[in-house]
Amino acid sequence: GAVVSQHPSWVICKSGTSVKIECRSLDFQATTMFWYRQFPKQSLMLMATSNEGSKATYEQGVEKDKFLINHASLTLSTLTVTSAHPEDSSFYICSARVPTGLNNEQFFGPGTRLTVL
Amino acid sequence: DQQVKQNSPSLSVQEGRISILNCDYTNSMFDYFLWYKKYPAEGPTFLISISSIKDKNEDGRFTVFLNKSAKHLSLHIVPSQPGDSAVYFCAAPGEETSGSRLTFGEGTQLTVNP
Numbered sequence: 001g002a003v004v005s006q007h008p009s010w011v012i013c014k015s016g017t018s019v020k021i022e023c024r025s026l027d028f029q030a031t032t033m034f035w036y037r038q039f040p041k042q043s044l045m046l047m048a049t050s051n052e053g054s055k056a057t058y059e060q061g062v063e064k065d066k067f068l069i070n071h072a073s074l075t076l077s078t079l080t081v082t083s084a085h086p087e088d089s090s091f092y093i094c095s096a097r098v099p100t101g102l103n104n105e106q107f108f109g110p111g112t113r114l115t116v117l
Numbered sequence: 118d119q120q121v122k123q124n125s126p127s128l129s130v131q132e133g134r135i136s137i138l139n140c141d142y143t144n145s146m147f148d149y150f151l152w153y154k155k156y157p158a159e160g161p162t163f164l165i166s167i168s169s170i171k172d173k174n175e176d177g178r179f180t181v182f183l184n185k186s187a188k189h190l191s192l193h194i195v196p197s198q199p200g201d202s203a204v205y206f207c208a209a210p211g212e213e214t215s216g217s218r219l220t221f222g223e224g225t226q227l228t229v230n231p
Contacts, residue, residue, distance in 0.1 A: 034218060043223040044206065093160045105151065106219060108160030
């Protein structure tokens with residue numbers, strides 16, 4: 001299947017700093033990528049839909065100024081958590097929709113564990 | 118409004134027996150469903166899907182059943198293996214025809230005991 005990578009796989013940062021997470025589709029081009037976060041023992045919560053060449057679409061309750069998304073190319077989307085605080089500690093997962101794949105099938109990256117001290 | 122619900126947070130079965138994971142949905146416009154499997158600290162991996170034109174889809178040990186009138190689907194794993202222990206999410210795409218996001222259920226933690 002299609003491969004999606006994320007970098008870094010984990011990051012620990014101090015409160016107030018910004019953290020950038022990269023999501024790459026390795027063997028296909030993705031016009032649409034999705035960013036999720038997952039708290040322990042909870043479902044995947046969609047944060048935003050990242051569209052190549054246009055602004056991201058954020059879900060209700062997600063601060064667009066805090067979670068900056070840039071879909072710079074057909075294979076790369078980045079999520080920047082600005083001025084991170086301990087409550088932003090979570091597992092962030094991206095996914096990419098395969099244009100020629102099954103109906104709306106998405107492939108997920110391995111996730112990034114963010115810990116804000 | 119939780120449009121996709123998995124009411125059982127956990128399920129424990131014995132190796133070799135059948136595992137049945139359930140999922141209910143409320144939006145009758147959903148016409149395609151996916152099951153994902155997720156290990157701790159990893160991203161979900163696609164397992165199996167079903168279109169609403171079918172009521173059953175089988176892939177090896179995994180079978181998904183869809184009951185549209187009841188707005189219910191289930192994932193059967195038989196025989197269950199310890200390596201199947203993971204969190205299973207059911208998901209449905211939205212109504213958009215392209216770039217559609219997925220709505221996930223809460224997930225069910227399956228534990229298969231040796």
